[in-house]
Amino acid sequence: MYEMESSGKIARSHNTVWSVVKSVLRKDGPLRFYHGLSSTLLREVPGYFLFFGASGRSKDELGPVPLMLSGGVGGICLWLAVYPVDCVKSRIQVLSMSGKQAGFIGTFISIVKNEGITASYSGLKPTMIRVFPANRALFLAYEYSRKLMMSQFEAY
Structure with a gap:
C-alpha cells in the first residue's frame, strides 16, 4: 500500500x-476475498504434506536436535516443491492490481515463455536462508508446547 x-x-x-x-x-x-484460492491450495496441500512428512518417524520419538532437523528439512522440502506455485500466485496478486492478470495457467505460461522456467524460482535463495532456522524453531516450540499442554491435561 x-x-x-x-x-x-x-x-x-x-x-x-x-x-x-x-x-x-x-x-x-x-x-x-477468495480470489487466488486455487493457487493457494495448490501450494499449501502438497507443501504441508512434505513439510510434516519429512522425518518419516513419529514425532514423539524425536529428541530436540532431530526434531529441529526435521523442521528445517521439512521447511526446505515444502518450499522447494511449492516455490514455482508461490511465484505464480505472487505474480497474479501484483498483476491483479492493474487488472492484467490472466489466471494461474496463463500467468505460469507467460512467465515460462517470457522469462524462462528459472524465473519461477526467483527469490528462492533468501527463502531457503530463512526457512531452515525458522522451521527448526517452529517444530521445536510446537512439539514442546504440545507435550507440556498434554502433560498438564493428563494431570487433571
Whole structure:
C-alpha cells in the first residue's frame, strides 16, 4: 500500500486495511476475498504434506536436535516443491492490481515463455536462508508446547 500511495495510484485515505476491505466489498463483492484460492491450495496441500512428512518417524520419538532437523528439512522440502506455485500466485496478486492478470495457467505460461522456467524460482535463495532456522524453531516450540499442554491435561 505504501508503494501504491507513493506512486499516486491510491489516496492516503485508502491505505488502511479497513478501507481496502470496504473497497473490495463495494467493487467486487465478498467472493473477491477468495480470489487466488486455487493457487493457494495448490501450494499449501502438497507443501504441508512434505513439510510434516519429512522425518518419516513419529514425532514423539524425536529428541530436540532431530526434531529441529526435521523442521528445517521439512521447511526446505515444502518450499522447494511449492516455490514455482508461490511465484505464480505472487505474480497474479501484483498483476491483479492493474487488472492484467490472466489466471494461474496463463500467468505460469507467460512467465515460462517470457522469462524462462528459472524465473519461477526467483527469490528462492533468501527463502531457503530463512526457512531452515525458522522451521527448526517452529517444530521445536510446537512439539514442546504440545507435550507440556498434554502433560498438564493428563494431570487433571
